[in-house]
Amino acid sequence: MDGIDLLRWVHSKLAADSALTALVDTRIYMDSSPQQNKTYPIVVISDLTNDDLNTVGGRTCIIHDVSVQGVDIAGGYDSVSAIAARIDAALQAQRGNFGSVTVLQSMRQKSYHYPEDANGVHYLHAGGVFRIIAEV
Secondary structure, three states, X not given: OHHHHHHHXXXXXXXXXXXXXXXXXXXXXXXXXOOOOOOOOEEEEEEEEEEEEEEOOEEEEEEEEEEEEEEEXXXXXXXXXXXXXXXXXXXXXXXXXXXXXXXXXXXXXXXXXXXXXEOOEEEEEEEEEEEEEEEO
């Protein structure tokens, strides 16, 4: 699937950023994170929307809005803000190939941060929504 390769491209760009991996190690997850024995902070990649650009000759491009965020339970917003800055550095204005896709453009559309309380745990989130356009 083209969309899965696009998300794998995002994952590969993040995993290649040594400053980001210094903050989160290898804890970069697609769609969700493991629920047991979880160590923080983490990065979560989620596909929000996707569209095909079609021509008479067939589909030529895919356009995805992808949420990429740091999540932590300690360290306050300083921790997730540093992660969000590295996410932006790794993905903003990037191009490349992965599997069946050639990424033509990756641009942040918005940034965000918010708290979350779940099951007695206080989580902090910070990240951005990136619009990624790829040839297939």
